[in-house]
Every structure is written in C-alpha cells, then in structure tokens.
Amino acid sequence: MKRSLLSLLIGSLAIAPGAQAFIVSDIRIDGLQRVSAGTVFNALPVEVGDDIQSPDIAGAARALYQTGYFNDIRMAREGDVLVVGVVERPSISAIEIKGNKAIKTEDLMTGLERSGLAEGEIFQQATLEAIRLELERQYVAQGRYGARITADVEAQPRNRVKLRINVKEGKVATIQHVNVVGNTAFPKDELIGLFELQKAEWYQFFSSADKYSREKLSGDLERLRSWYLDRGYINFNITSTQVSISPDKQSVYITVNVDEGDKYTVSDVKLAGDLIIPEDEARKLLLAQPEQVFSRKLITTTEEILSRRLGNEGYTFANVTGIPKPDHDDKTVELTFFVDPGRRAYVRRINFSGNTKTDDEVLRREMRQMEGASANTQKIEQSKVRLERLGYFKEVNVETPPVPGTSDQIDVNYTVEEQPSGSVTASIGYSQSDGLLLGGSVSQSNFLGSGNKVTVGLNKSDVSQLYNFSFMDPYYTIDGVSRGFDVYYRTYDYSDSDISSYAADTFGGNVRFGYPLSETQSINFSLGVDGTEITTGAGTPQVIMDYLTEEGTKFTNIKTSLGWSQSELNRGLLPTAGYSQSLSLSAAIPGSTTTFYKLVYRGQYFQPITRSLTARFATRLGYGGAYGSTSEMPFFENFYAGGFGSVRGYKDNSLGPKAAQRDNADDFNSMGGDVLVEGTVEVLFPLPFVKDQRSLRTSVFFDYGNVFDTTCSSQVVDCSKPDLSELRYSAGVGLTWITPLGPLTFSLAKALNAKGKDETQTFQFSLGTPF
Known part of the structure; x- marks a missing residue:
C-alpha cells in the first residue's frame, strides 16, 4: 500500500512539470501480462x-488501483500521450x-474459494x-486451542505464486x-x-462429552435457560x-454464573382475537391453567395445539401467540393467547409429481384431504x-402454495421420489436350528404401478422346504378393503432338530381380507384349506404314534x-419408538379331520429412558385347544x-414337554404344548463408532x-399346566444387523434357571433369517 501511494505521488510529480492541462491524443498501457487492456480502459x-x-491523473490512478489487479501504478505524459505503467499482482x-x-x-x-483464494485468482496478502x-478461529470453536495455521508464499515464473497452508491442529481440550x-x-x-459438556468419568471410554466445543456450550446454556423458564423463573438470567x-491448552474449566430470580405462577389464562371454534372447546386445549407454575x-x-386445531377448520395460516403479562409484586403471570385465524383456505387442486412408475390413482386413494374442501392441516399431513x-417412495414432501390471484385457495402439491418396490433375490444363510438356508423370491410390491403385491418364493433348509405364491390387492374396494390369496407347499423333517x-408335508391355500378400522388399526379375516401328511420313523416318540x-x-x-x-411404531424394520399389538384367533372348523383353535396375542412397547437409551417390552401369549369330536389339539x-x-x-424349541424316542430312551425331543407364555425386557443402546444405527440394534435383555x-400325558416329562413358577429366565446381550445377505442376529445369553431336560x-x- 505504501509503495502504491508513493508511485501515485511520483506519477503526479512526473506530470507536474507541465503544470498545464492537455488534451489526451492517445493512451498507452505498459506492463500488462494477464489483465486485458480492455479491463484497464473500462476502469480508467x-x-x-x-x-x-494533474488532479484528474491522480484520480485515474486511484480508480485503477481500486480494481485490485495491480500492486503498483505509474502515470506519465509523453507529449499529449498519457502513459499508464502497471505492475500486476501475482x-x-x-x-x-x-x-x-x-x-x-x-x-x-x-472456504478459501468463497473468500477469493483459488487457483487462477489474483493473490492478495491481506x-x-x-x-x-x-x-x-474454526479450530478454536472445536476446542483445539493449540491449533496454529501458517502460510508460505512461493514465487513462481510468469508472476505467479504457490500457496502452502500448514495446519497444526493440536488436540481437543478436555473439560x-x-x-x-x-x-x-x-x-x-x-x-x-x-449439560452435554461433562467431565468424563473413568468408565466413559467412548464418550466425547468432555471435548469442549463452543457450539455445545451454547446449546447447554440454552438448555439451562429453558429449564428455569419451564419452572416459573421468568427473570432467570445467565450473568456471565x-x-x-x-x-498447555489441553484443559478447559467452565463456570456459569446465574441469577435465578423469583418463581412465578399463572394468575389467569385468557383468550383473545377471533377464536373461530367455540371458546369452551378452545379452553380445553389450553395446557397452562391458573395457579400452575x-x-x-x-x-x-x-400455541401449536391451537394452530393445528384452527388448521383443521381450514385456517391453514392461523397464528396463535401466547403473551405473558407479569406482575412482579405478586410474582404472578397473566397469560393471553391471541388468535389470528387469517382467511379460511380451500383446496383447489391436489397435484403429484415424481411418480414416473406409480399410477396417480395409487397415490390419490391414500388422500384424506379432498379437492374442493376446506384445507385441513391434519388431513394433509395424514395423507x-x-x-x-406405502414403501414405494424414498421421500415424500408436501407444499401448500396459495393460488395466484386468489386470497382463499391453495394447491396441495405432493412430490415423491420413487424407489424400487420390486426385487428378484437369492439368499444363503445359516441358522443353528435349521442349518443351511437357501432361498429365492420374485416380489413386486407395486406390480406395474398398480399398488398390488405379487410374490413367488422358494426357501429350503435342512429341516424345511417352502414354496409359495401370493397376491394382495390393498384396495379391493374403494373403502380400503384388501383382498389376497396364498398357495403354498411346505415340508418339515424334524429328525435332525430338537422337535x-x-x-410333515402340507399343501394348501387361503383367501384373506383386511378391513381398516382407523389409520393404525385393522381387522383381518382368512379362509383356507390345507392337507397334511405325517410320516414317522424309528425315533418317533410313542405318544405321537398313539395319536396317529x-x-x-x-x-x-x-x-x-x-x-x-394396531401399530403406532415409528418404522416397520427395527423400530425404536411407539407400540404395536395384535390378537388373532384361528381355527379348523367343522368338516375338518380335526377341529381345534389357537388364540395368539403379540405386543411390544418402546419407552425412551435417556437420549440414547430405549427400553423395549414385548410379549407373546398363546392358547390352543380342541373342540367337537377332537380330544386334543x-x-x-x-x-x-x-x-x-x-x-x-x-x-x-427346546423348552416345555418332552418325550423319549422309541429307539433311544435317553434321547428326548420337544413336544410343545397348548399354552405359551413368553416375553422380554430389553434396553436398546447405540453401538459406539457407528453413525447410522437404523440397520443395527444392540441391546441387553432379560427373557422369560x-x-x-x-x-399332560404320562409319556412326557417336564410337562406342567400353566404355572408362573415354571417360567424359564435368561439374560444377556444381543445384536441384529441388516446386511446385504439378510439379517445377521446373534446373542450371548446365560440361562438363569434351567431345569430337568432343558438344553441351554x-x-x-x-x-x-429375520429375528
């Protein structure tokens, strides 16, 4: 900068001897290498x-300097020719x-490019x-106070420079x-x-809570402020x-000074503005009540609840504001919720985009918001x-833009990103109970874009074979009644298993219907027939021979x-929140070789414990029996x-009643029973160093x-009628990982009270195979 000002002064002095105005007959520019002459003339x-x-000459030099292209500028006069000498920046x-x-x-x-430092750009030391x-500063924000950045500038031929930026990151300072x-x-x-920022304890091997970060501290301070504001301390302040x-830049000590102020209670809650809905109904939605903290x-x-409620009436852009009015003498707060509903909006048109394979009809039948009706926020989101x-789309987005030229109409635009909904798969796996698993299937959940599901499958293991074909139309009727059918053939050979x-060879088929009761509940009905043939061997227990x-x-x-x-789970595969339950009654009806029934209940519930820990409770209960002329199931x-x-x-399959083989009285096989009681209590936790936990589940569990x-027949052992004292328990750790080959599941468990012929x-x- 000093050199350039000096050059301007010298340039002015070079013209000063003439001390007279002159008419420029020509302009000559000396010293250009990369910058074009046109650029100079445009700026001059x-x-x-x-x-x-002379003052005009000095002003011209300053204008050229402001372009940022030059380190030095000299102005001179040769007769009536203005000579501009420049030294370009590298x-x-x-x-x-x-x-x-x-x-x-x-x-x-x-970041460097956004700031003007990139290859080919003009270099500026500042x-x-x-x-x-x-x-x-960026490294300091990460808690790396020892970070040092140095920059070397190496001159290159043709007025160029090479920049070397050397980074010494240092270590993150610990709290x-x-x-x-x-x-x-x-x-x-x-x-x-x-606080998220914590001093690490000796057992927290993988925790990063003790790594200081300015962003984490800001979040902790806001969390502390919210804690007090949610408990009545409206004047709470973090003073410093x-x-x-x-x-040594390695340790951090944090001190937060607070001024709590006094605790306030609510003296009154009022509603103001245009409520739209009856005041009695609006008051039922108020969570804050007099005399509460x-x-x-x-x-x-x-505010959110009232806004959504008004949105359900068509006031999509309603605004609700809670205004507190404190009385510092009584330490109370008067709350007024002011409601501004805006204009009622109607849906002109519902549009879909992105569905290149799926028919519009498949999407439109899922709509709960109708065209021509008042806009309903809940129905739009529900749709x-x-x-x-559906499982056909990676992502679904919705927008509700106002219709141009109107003040009371909106369009509802759904944008979908399709994903493959069909598959042709071949799999190989291994299970300790079933041995080598071989499988293949052709499945299309959205057959030809119609929303129908078609599956053809083949699965084989050392114990069983299964061939099946199934079809399901989720909208057999416009009301959402589904219809499907299955045809299957399966064989089981339990000679190498614990059963x-x-x-047993079985061939059969069925027709099934489903009827939705609500968005999360449905009832299902099926009717079918199957034929089963039992083949025995030398090891078949006598109790089975007697039955046959x-x-x-x-x-x-x-x-x-x-x-x-009913399902309120957050996702279908490895859920982590919500609950689900089902109850089914199946029976072989009169006209069958045997008449029996089975009642099964399944349920699971997820309860968050901390930010990273979730408890899962699950149970399965079953009861079966015979009726009519059949004596037992x-x-x-x-x-x-x-x-x-x-x-x-x-x-x-090793728990419960067992019977000895006819050819080996010391070898027992499981017989099963007509009553089932089982459940689990798990604590799900994230696996360290794994960012995406959606395809992974790790847990510690207690099963029963x-x-x-x-x-109970006299020919079986370990048999008892339902008795809670006979429940078996176990505890351990488990992992399920969804791999490209299929679910990989393993557990390390300790049987806590094995009895009799139980096999651990x-x-x-x-x-x-899925778990």
Whole structure:
C-alpha cells in the first residue's frame, strides 16, 4: 500500500512539470501480462480527447488501483500521450494444504474459494492473512486451542505464486471442571446434569462429552435457560460464562454464573382475537391453567395445539401467540393467547409429481384431504404419512402454495421420489436350528404401478422346504378393503432338530381380507384349506404314534382366522419408538379331520429412558385347544419356545414337554404344548463408532417364558399346566444387523434357571433369517 501511494505521488510529480492541462491524443498501457487492456480502459475514467489536469491523473490512478489487479501504478505524459505503467499482482498457481485431519481438505478449499483464494485468482496478502485467522478461529470453536495455521508464499515464473497452508491442529481440550454459581432453587449436580459438556468419568471410554466445543456450550446454556423458564423463573438470567484454558491448552474449566430470580405462577389464562371454534372447546386445549407454575414450554405447546386445531377448520395460516403479562409484586403471570385465524383456505387442486412408475390413482386413494374442501392441516399431513407407509417412495414432501390471484385457495402439491418396490433375490444363510438356508423370491410390491403385491418364493433348509405364491390387492374396494390369496407347499423333517422326530408335508391355500378400522388399526379375516401328511420313523416318540393310530396320518383341515392389529411404531424394520399389538384367533372348523383353535396375542412397547437409551417390552401369549369330536389339539399345531424370538440362552424349541424316542430312551425331543407364555425386557443402546444405527440394534435383555400343556400325558416329562413358577429366565446381550445377505442376529445369553431336560446354549446366531 505504501509503495502504491508513493508511485501515485511520483506519477503526479512526473506530470507536474507541465503544470498545464492537455488534451489526451492517445493512451498507452505498459506492463500488462494477464489483465486485458480492455479491463484497464473500462476502469480508467479518462478517454482520448479529454482535457485533463494533474488532479484528474491522480484520480485515474486511484480508480485503477481500486480494481485490485495491480500492486503498483505509474502515470506519465509523453507529449499529449498519457502513459499508464502497471505492475500486476501475482495470480495463484496452486494451493496446498497439509496437516489437517479434523476438517477435510475439500471443506477448507471451499472456504478459501468463497473468500477469493483459488487457483487462477489474483493473490492478495491481506486476504490470506484474514483466512489464516479465520481457520484458527474454526479450530478454536472445536476446542483445539493449540491449533496454529501458517502460510508460505512461493514465487513462481510468469508472476505467479504457490500457496502452502500448514495446519497444526493440536488436540481437543478436555473439560476438567464444570461449575454453576448462583443457584439456590436446584442442586448444582442436577443443573450440571443438563449439560452435554461433562467431565468424563473413568468408565466413559467412548464418550466425547468432555471435548469442549463452543457450539455445545451454547446449546447447554440454552438448555439451562429453558429449564428455569419451564419452572416459573421468568427473570432467570445467565450473568456471565467463563471458559478458562490451562497454559498447555489441553484443559478447559467452565463456570456459569446465574441469577435465578423469583418463581412465578399463572394468575389467569385468557383468550383473545377471533377464536373461530367455540371458546369452551378452545379452553380445553389450553395446557397452562391458573395457579400452575409458569412454563414457557406449556405456552409454546399450547400455541401449536391451537394452530393445528384452527388448521383443521381450514385456517391453514392461523397464528396463535401466547403473551405473558407479569406482575412482579405478586410474582404472578397473566397469560393471553391471541388468535389470528387469517382467511379460511380451500383446496383447489391436489397435484403429484415424481411418480414416473406409480399410477396417480395409487397415490390419490391414500388422500384424506379432498379437492374442493376446506384445507385441513391434519388431513394433509395424514395423507403424506400414508404415502410414506406405502414403501414405494424414498421421500415424500408436501407444499401448500396459495393460488395466484386468489386470497382463499391453495394447491396441495405432493412430490415423491420413487424407489424400487420390486426385487428378484437369492439368499444363503445359516441358522443353528435349521442349518443351511437357501432361498429365492420374485416380489413386486407395486406390480406395474398398480399398488398390488405379487410374490413367488422358494426357501429350503435342512429341516424345511417352502414354496409359495401370493397376491394382495390393498384396495379391493374403494373403502380400503384388501383382498389376497396364498398357495403354498411346505415340508418339515424334524429328525435332525430338537422337535420330536417326524416329517410333515402340507399343501394348501387361503383367501384373506383386511378391513381398516382407523389409520393404525385393522381387522383381518382368512379362509383356507390345507392337507397334511405325517410320516414317522424309528425315533418317533410313542405318544405321537398313539395319536396317529387314533386320528390317522392324513389330515385335511378347513381353517379360518380372525385378527385385529394396531401399530403406532415409528418404522416397520427395527423400530425404536411407539407400540404395536395384535390378537388373532384361528381355527379348523367343522368338516375338518380335526377341529381345534389357537388364540395368539403379540405386543411390544418402546419407552425412551435417556437420549440414547430405549427400553423395549414385548410379549407373546398363546392358547390352543380342541373342540367337537377332537380330544386334543394336533401335536403338529403345538406352540414351541426357546431360542431367537423367544427365550434366548435355551436351544431353539427346546423348552416345555418332552418325550423319549422309541429307539433311544435317553434321547428326548420337544413336544410343545397348548399354552405359551413368553416375553422380554430389553434396553436398546447405540453401538459406539457407528453413525447410522437404523440397520443395527444392540441391546441387553432379560427373557422369560415356557410352554405348558393342559393335558399332560404320562409319556412326557417336564410337562406342567400353566404355572408362573415354571417360567424359564435368561439374560444377556444381543445384536441384529441388516446386511446385504439378510439379517445377521446373534446373542450371548446365560440361562438363569434351567431345569430337568432343558438344553441351554450360550452363543446363538442366525444369518439370512429375520429375528
């Protein structure tokens, strides 16, 4: 800068001897290398034919300097020719960054480019210095107080420079102490427990809570402020925050000074503005009530509830504002919720985009918001959720733009991103209970864009084979009644399993219907017929032989079922929130070889414990029996327990009644029973170092359960009628991972009270079959 000002002064002096105005007959520019002459002429406020004096020359030099292209500018006069001599600033030939790990090179380069430092750009030393300081500030924000950024400029031929930016990131400073000063209403430990920033304890190997970050501290302070405002302390204030750094830049000490103020209660709650809905109904939506402790959270939640309620009446753009009026003498707050509904909006048109394969009809039948009706916020959002649950789309977005030229109409635009809804798969896996698993299937959940589901499958293991074809139309009627049918053939050979040695071949089919009761509930009905043939061997227990002697080895059963299901889960695969339950009754009706029934209830519930821990409670209860001329439920319809999805730590299907093989009295096989009780209590936790937990579930668990029989035969052992004292327990850790080959599931479990002929198994795993 000093050199340039000096050049301007010299340039002015070079013209000064003439001390007379002159008419410019020509302009000559010397020293250009990369900058074009046209750029200079465009910036130069002097043209040929101008009558100029020395001050005009100085002004022209300043105008050229302001372009930023030149380090030095000299003005001179040769007769009536104006001579402009320039020294261009160098261009950047290359930028090299070394030593950075915490911040990616690409991100640093992007930041440099936004600030004007990029290959081919004009180099300015002042900009480089500013960037160096900004990079240091970024590292300081990450808690790397020892970070140092140096920049070297290497001259290159043809007036170019190469920049070398050397990064010494240093280590993230760890928190050694967090303190809150000035609190009296709440214990210090309770307040510090709100902070994400914490001093790490000896057992927190993988925690990053002790790594200081300015952003984390800002979030902690806001969390502390919300804590007090939600508990009546409306004058709460954080008076100061001190962050002290040790001389070695490795330790951080945080002190937060607070002024709690007084605790306020609500004296009155009023409604103002244009309510639209009856006041009595509006008051039922008010969460804040007189004599309650003031809470900012209750105010904002009430605002949202009232806004949504008005949106359901068509006032899509309603605005509700909670206005607190404190009385500092009485330490009370008067709340007034002011309602501004705006104009009522109607839906002109519902549009879909992005569905290149799926018919518009498939999307339109999921709509709960109708065209021509008043806009209903709940129905618009509900329609979006229904589209997401179809499984055909990666993402669904909705917009409600106003119709141009109107003040009371909107369009509802749904934008979808389709994903493959069909698959042709082949799988291989292994299960300890079933051995080698081979499978193949062709499945199309959105067949030809119609929304119908078609599946053809083949699965084979050491124990079983299954061939099936199924079809399902989710909208057999316009009301959402579904209809489907299945045709299947399966064989089971239990000679190599823990179940009693026999083989069963079954061929059958059924027709099923589903009727929605609500958005989350449905009832299902099916009717079908199957034929089963039992083949025995030398190891088949005598109790089975006796049953087959009485009933025969071939069974033709007409089966019907009636079920109810409800799901409020956040997703279908490995859910982490919500609940689901189902109840089904199936029976072989009169006209069948045997007549029996089975009643099954399943339920699970997820309860958050902390930000990262969730409790899962699940149970499965079953009861079966015979009726009519059949004396007992067929043994091949019995319930079984033990293993994955049941009581881990015990071998698959090994719990409950057992019978000795005829050819080996010391070898017992499971018989199952007509009563099933089982459940689990799990604590789900994230696996360290894994960012995406959606395809992974890790847990510690406590399982319980057993199979009972109401008609225990003298030929079986470990048989009892339903008795809670006979439940088996286990505890351990488990993991399920959705891999490209299929679900990989394993557990390490300890059987806590094995009895009698129970068979335990500490390590269990399965690949290719769902848990």
